[in-house]
Amino acid sequence: MTSFDSRGNSTSKWLGDAIRRIEADYLRSADTHLIPLQLPAFAAAGIDLYLKDESTHPTGSLxxxxxxxxxxxxxxxxxxxxxxxxxxxxxxxxxxxxxxxxxxxxxxxxxxxxxxxxxxxxxxxxxxxxxxxxxxxxxxxxxxxxxxxxxxxxxxxxxxxxxERATDWRGNNNIAESMFQQMARERHPVPKWIVVGAGTGGTSATIGRYVRFRCHDTRVCVVDPEGSVFAAYHASGDAALTAPGSRIEGIGRPRVEPSFVRTLVDRMIEVPNLDSIAAMRALSALLGRKVGPSTGTNFIGMLRIAHEMRQAGEQGSILSLLCDAGERYLPSYHDAAWVAQAFGDVGEAQRRVDAALAA
The missing domain is CATH 3.40.50.1100 (Rossmann fold)
Structure with a gap:
């Protein structure tokens, strides 16, 4: 039976038009690019790193x-x-x-x-x-x-x-399905690791469910910024835990969010704030374009796993996300004076990241 709103309009007609508008917007949008990172030291060891560039969406982010x-x-x-x-x-x-x-x-x-x-x-x-x-x-x-x-x-x-429940994790053009389709002709088409941050936890949940559903031999790593509660929750399972909160905009939370499903995450890596900022700068230089601080956090996780794989003699691919463009953070994370006042001296962290890239 058709229902009507207070103005006498058919609610089913409005609903159908609303869904059509959203689906039409989706069909007008192309998929986001998968960018191979040019890191010869890792490539020579059979390890390839990729970033899926989510900054190209109409609203500029994942x-x-x-x-x-x-x-x-x-x-x-x-x-x-x-x-x-x-x-x-x-x-x-x-x-x-x-x-x-x-x-x-x-x-x-x-x-x-x-x-x-x-x-x-x-x-x-x-x-x-x-x-x-x-x-x-x-x-x-x-x-x-x-x-x-x-x-x-x-x-x-x-x-x-x-x-974590609004996205169809089995496919239907979700981010995980897109990643694997774009990797199909790469040297290592099934990634060893997918590295993501967590704000809600919805992305790690979607990817974790998808790789299990498709029986892929891929592990999910969540990088957690300093001050966030997720790493402690992953280790303990105590959903009542709280934390001061993240200072890396967009990821990390002061409380355990319902959408963060710890059983879908194979590994957590805790990342200091200054390392996130240093990696953001290094990756921006590598790409020739500015990225945001949460992408720097992702890059730290990728580099750590790449080093571990090389030391263990493992080959394979590592995927992560370019979450948003750095232009959103020009007066803050990309401003040296602001960073010095808000976080302190980034010099030692920058040396650590540079050494990780050179090794």
Missing amino acids: KHRLARSLFLYALCNGWIGEGTTIVEASSGSTAVSEAYFARLLGLPFIAVMPRSTSPEKVAQIAFHGGSCHFVEQAGQVYEAARALAEHSGGHYMDQFTYA
């Missing part, structure tokens, strides 16, 4: 995939209708992508985020028609988002709960 999935999941569950205000708790990139899809459907959007979020991300949210509500600490975003959604009669998207 979170574009998540936002699309979250909107489709909420629409098909009947949680979003015509005129629904969308509210999200985010450190920035997810909010940018959700603002894009909210505008696509003509829906109001409010992002709840820490005041420390980069001004570039705030400006992008505004560009897509969204507004921002700031809190002082990352751990305050959840309750603030719930309260705003309740006050506005809207829907709290809650990426931290629904990220």
